[in-house]
Each structure stands twice: as structure tokens, then as C-alpha cells.
Amino acid sequence: MLDIAILGLLMDRDHHGYEIRTQLRDRLGVWANVSFGSIYPALARLERQGCVEAVTSSETRLSSLSTGSLSGERASLRSLRTTTGLGRRGRKVYRITERGRRDFVSMLADPATLDDGKNFSLRMALAQYLNPNARVGLLERRRGDLIARLAEVRVGANNELLDPYARGVMEHAAQGVELDLAWIDGLLSAERSNQESFAHDAK
Amino acid sequence: MLDIAILGLLMDRDHHGYEIRTQLRDRLGVWANVSFGSIYPALARLERQGCVEAVTSSETRLSSLSTGSLSGERASLRSLRTTTGLGRRGRKVYRITERGRRDFVSMLADPATLDDGKNFSLRMALAQYLNPNARVGLLERRRGDLIARLAEVRVGANNELLDPYARGVMEHAAQGVELDLAWIDGLLSAERSNQESFAHDAK
DNA sequence: CGTTCGATATATCGAAGTGATATTATATTT
DNA sequence: AAATATAATATCACTTCGATATATCGAACG
Numbered sequence: 001m002l003d004i005a006i007l008g009l010l011m012d013r014d015h016h017g018y019e020i021r022t023q024l025r026d027r028l029g030v031w032a033n034v035s036f037g038s039i040y041p042a043l044a045r046l047e048r049q050g051c052v053e054a055v056t057s058s059e060t061r062l063s064s065l066s067t068g069s070l071s072g073e074r075a076s077l078r079s080l081r082t083t084t085g086l087g088r089r090g091r092k093v094y095r096i097t098e099r100g101r102r103d104f105v106s107m108l109a110d111p112a113t114l115d116d117g118k119n120f121s122l123r124m125a126l127a128q129y130l131n132p133n134a135r136v137g138l139l140e141r142r143r144g145d146l147i148a149r150l151a152e153v154r155v156g157a158n159n160e161l162l163d164p165y166a167r168g169v170m171e172h173a174a175q176g177v178e179l180d181l182a183w184i185d186g187l188l189s190a191e192r193s194n195q196e197s198f199a200h201d202a203k
Numbered sequence: 204m205l206d207i208a209i210l211g212l213l214m215d216r217d218h219h220g221y222e223i224r225t226q227l228r229d230r231l232g233v234w235a236n237v238s239f240g241s242i243y244p245a246l247a248r249l250e251r252q253g254c255v256e257a258v259t260s261s262e263t264r265l266s267s268l269s270t271g272s273l274s275g276e277r278a279s280l281r282s283l284r285t286t287t288g289l290g291r292r293g294r295k296v297y298r299i300t301e302r303g304r305r306d307f308v309s310m311l312a313d314p315a316t317l318d319d320g321k322n323f324s325l326r327m328a329l330a331q332y333l334n335p336n337a338r339v340g341l342l343e344r345r346r347g348d349l350i351a352r353l354a355e356v357r358v359g360a361n362n363e364l365l366d367p368y369a370r371g372v373m374e375h376a377a378q379g380v381e382l383d384l385a386w387i388d389g390l391l392s393a394e395r396s397n398q399e400s401f402a403h404d405a406k
Numbered sequence: 407c408g409t410t411c412g413a414t415a416t417a418t419c420g421a422a423g424t425g426a427t428a429t430t431a432t433a434t435t436t
Numbered sequence: 437a438a439a440t441a442t443a444a445t446a447t448c449a450c451t452t453c454g455a456t457a458t459a460t461c462g463a464a465c466g
Contacts, residue, residue, distance in 0.1 A: 002423075018444045029359045029373050038423050040446060045422095091444070121376065127368040156232045165330040170232050172386045173324065179382055183375045205452075221415045241452050243417060248451095294415065 001119055002042045003051075005031055007104035008126040010052060010096035017043055017092065028125050031118070043094060051100030054092050109134040111141055117180065124187075136191050143184050150177045204322055205245045206254075208234055210307035211329040213255060213299035220246055220295065233324040246297060254303035257295050312337040314344055320383065327390075339394050346387050353380045 009015055009023050017039050024031045046052045096104070108123060109130055120142050127135050156162065156170035212218055212226050220242050227234045249255045299307070311326060312333055323345055330338050359365065359373035 016444080017446095026359070026362075027365060027369060029356055029376060032355075033424090035424055035426090036444090036446075037425070037448085041422080121372050125369040125372040128366045152235075153232055156229070159229075162230060163331045166230060166328040168390070169324050169328040172382075173232060175382060175386075176379065179375075179378060183378075187371070219415075220417095225414095236453090238453055238455090239415090239417075240419080240454070244451080 001122065002031075002034065002038055003046060004104065004107050004126070005034075005122055006039070006042055006046065007051060007096060007100055008108070008122075008129070010094060010100070011104065011126075011129060014055065014093050014095045016094065028122060031122060046100065047094070049099075049103075050097060051103050052094045052096055055095045105129060109138065111138060132191060132194065136188065139184055139188050139191065143181065143188070146177055146181050146184065150174060150181070153177060204325065205234075205237065205241055206249060207307065207310050207329070208237075208325055209242070209245055209249065210254060210299060210303055211311070211325075211332070213297060213303070214307065214329075214332060217258065217296050217298045219297065231325060231328050233321050233328065249303065250297070252302075252306075253300060254306050255297045255299055258298045308332060312341065314341060335394060335397065339391065342387055342391050342394065346384065346391070349380055349384050349387065353377060353384070356380060 005024060005028055006020055008028070009020055015023065017036070020039055020043075021034060021036065024034050043052065047054065108126055111119075111123070120138075123138060127138075130138070153170050153173040157167055157174055159167065159170075162170070208227060208231055209223055211231070212223055218226065220239065223242055223246075224237060224239065227237050246255065250257065311329055314322075314326070323341075326341060330341075333341070356373050356376040360370055360377055362370065362373075365373070
């Protein structure tokens with residue numbers, strides 16, 4: 001799953017490992033605290049698979065809208081001018097490959113494993129890279145999962161053998177699932193009205 | 204964290220590995236699908252640490268309120284009579300030790316690492332084993348974490364550099380945190396009114 | 407009656423993620 | 437000029453996951 005997150009960030013622009021961590025925090029909020037112990041192995045893995053490649057900083061592609069710490073970015077650019085060829089120190093900047101782009105979109109669209117809230121939120125945060133059909137597919141799949149889950153937790157919430165605290169947890173879980181469902185339904189109807197206005201424009 | 208969950212189940216009555224999985228699903232709903240690849244190593248670990256011990260089925264302590272599959276329990280009792288000493292086949296039944304009880308309560312009360320929703324729900328589901336002070340401590344700690352988190356996701360939700368999908372995820376996350384906060388506040392006021400009624404009874 | 411099937415039960419594997427820690431370079435503050 | 441904070445990569449042991457193997461039991465079926 002971290003692979004998707006990293007590739008998603010690299011779709012926008014090049015990044016190095018440390019930056020991936022900060023971006024993950026600022027842009028894909030769900031994955032608040034991913035540790036370096038995950039990121040560096042993941043980058044090595046993705047490079048091995050040919051999904052990303054390390055580039056020298058001089059040819060780094062920077063986005064126009066540099067999200068977040070502008071000062072830091074400017075600082076690194078300044079030092080870039082003064083350092084020797086390979087860019088600032090040990091900084092390894094990664095770029096996504098064609099292969100990586102393909103893999104990213106197919107992984108994003110295909111919820112092989114039925115995902116938990118965190119995984120799904122990640123997918124939605126990157127949904128701009130999906131076509132409308134894939135988005136609706138993802139949403140409907142999630143909707144089904146949530147309805148099943150709601151039934152489960154409601155059983156728990158009504159199980160009189162459980163002590164009050166455990167039942168309270170179940171009740172709260174049910175409310176959480178309901179909130180998720182409302183969100184999904186909202187997104188689904190938004191997708192549909194988008195498609196309609198599309199059809200309307202086309203005729 | 205799985206250690207807490209397992210010990211929590213064993214506080215109620217003895218269990219074997221497979222049963223721990225089903226109980227985790229039925230009673231501590233948050234931990235829906237814990238795999239055997241986690242449970243068996245965890246049991247071995249706990250045994251090594253002296254928190255649990257394996258007992259022969261004949262001396263198994265069964266709870267009066269046998270939650271869930273009664274038929275299965277009866278079946279195992281029947282076969283117990285017909286099999287040789289060590290109880291049904293390879294079934295290894297674990298019992299919590301005195302040491303385990305102590306460790307359990309201290310681990311449960313002490314959120315060393317600031318925990319995510321899943322971890323906290325687990326603690327709350329087992330809150331019956333905590334004294335009121337420890338419960339309130341846990342709740343207040345959680346409350347602080349949630350307020351901090353709410354501020355974070357609100358920043359994300361209002362970040363105009365993020366695309367609409369990413370922002371939608373953040374907005375939904377904020378709603379989730381608000382729901383969690385409302386739950387915590389409800390629990391806190393319940394704890395307080397309990398204490399009051401206690402004081403009232405005492406005078 | 408045998409046999410097949412689903413649930414019960416333990417175990418182990420590799421892959422992935424966590425949290426801690428080490429190390430070094432650069433930037434900022436004093 | 438020194439101290440401190442932050443940027444940056446890397447590695448460690450440990451935990452968890454998901455898949456898979458294997459064996460037994462009870463029930464259903466022809």
C-alpha cells in the first residue's frame with residue numbers, strides 16, 4: 001500500500017525519501033506517520049521493480065506549485081548551485097517511470113484486498129488519477145464492504161453478553177461506519193451528477 | 204498490542220489459539236481479522252515471558268457465561284472424555300498467570316505510544332479491568348490526541364493547493380475525529396457522574 | 407457404509423511496516 | 437565561532453499480515 005502512496009506523490013513531481021515523508025503527512029493525511037524504516041525499503045523495492053529511477057538533482061523536475069515549506073525548497077535550490085554535480089549531498093531524488101505510471105493506476109483502481117479505512121482513504125486522496133468508471137467501481141466496492149461491516153458491529157452492539165464498555169465500542173464503531181457510508185453515498189451521487197452533466201454537454 | 208487483546212480475553216477464561224481468533228472477532232470487534240500468523244507467535248511470546256501457561260484441557264477453567272458457539276464447546280467436552288489425557292488432539296489451552304494479570308493491567312492503563320483508533324478502541328473494550336482513575340486518564344489522554352489531530356486535518360481540509368479528492372478525504376477525516384471526540388466526551392461525563400454517585404452513596 | 411465437505415486446530419513462511427537509533431551535512435540561532 | 441535544530445539516508449529488531457500446509461472432527465449425502 002505504501003507503494004501506491006509513494007507513486008502517487010511521484011506522479012505530481014520528483015521527490016527524495018525524506019520529502020516523501022513530509023508530503024505524506026501534509027497531503028495524504030491518513031498516512032500521518034510513516035517511518036523511514038518503511039520508506040527507504042519501499043523506494044529500493046520500487047526501483048528494483050523498475051517503477052521509479054534515481055535521478056541527479058540537476059535534472060530534477062520540480063512542480064510549479066511547490067506545496068509546503070517554500071523556504072526549505074528555496075534553500076535547497078540555493079545550495080544546489082554551489083555544490084558539485086550530484087546535487088545536495090546524499091540526496092537521492094526519485095522519478096516515476098512509464099512502468100511506474102502504469103502500475104500505479106492499475107494498483108490504485110484494483111482493491112485486490114478488501115481494504116480498511118486507511119487504505120481506502122489513500123485511494124480516494126489519489127482518485128484524481130482514476131477515470132470516472134474506476135472511481136465509481138471503487139466507491140461501490142467500498143459501499144458493499146461497509147454495509148457488511150455495519151451488520152457485524154450492530155450484532156456486537158446488541159450482544160447482551162458483552163460488558164457495557166465493549167458494547168459501547170461497538171456502538172461507536174457502528175456510528176463510524178454510518179459516517180463512512182454517508183460519505184461514500186455523497187461521493188457516489190457527485191460522480192453520477194458529473195457523468196450526467198457530461199452527457200448533457202455532449203448532446 | 205495483540206498481547207493486550209489476548210491477555211484481555213484470557214482474563215475472562217482460558218482459550219486456545221483458534222478460539223482466540225474467533226473471540227477477537229466477536230467480542231473485540233475492532234480487531235476483526237487477526238491472522239494465525241500473529242496469534243501463535245504472540246502466544247509463544249507470552250508463554251516465554253511467563254504471562255500465560257499452557258494447561259491440559261482437563262483442568263481448563265470454563266466461564267459460566269460461555270460466549271458464542273455453545274454447540275462447539277459441548278462437542279469438545281464430549282470428545283474430551285473419549286481421548287487420551289492431553290485433551291482433544293493438538294489443542295493447547297492457555298491460562299493467564301498472576302504475572303500476566305499484572306502486566307495486562309499495567310499495559311492497558313499505560314498508552315506508552317500514542318495510539319490510533321484501533322488501539323484505543325481495544326483499550327476501551329477492555330476498560331472494565333481498569334480502575335476509574337486509569338479510565339479517566341486514558342480518556343483524557345485520548346481527548347488531547349484527538350484535538351491535536353483535528354487541528355491537523357482541518358489544515359489539510361482548507362489547503363487550497365490540494366486537489367478536491369484529497370481535500371474531501373481530509374474533510375471526512377475531520378468529521379471522523381469529531382465523532383470520536385463526542386464519544387470520548389460522553390464517556391468522560393459518564394465516568395464523572397459515576398464518581399459523583401459514588402461519592403453520594405458514600406456520604 | 408464410506409466419502410466428501412466444511413469447520414476446527416496448529417504451525418510456519420516471506421513480505422511489509424514500526425519505532426528506535428546512528429550518522430552526517432546543512433541552516434539557523436546565539 | 438559554537439551550539440542547536442533540521443534535513444537526509446540508513447539499518448536494526450520486532451510485530452503483524454496473508455498465504456499456505458497439514459491434520460482431525462462432525463455432519464450430510466448417496
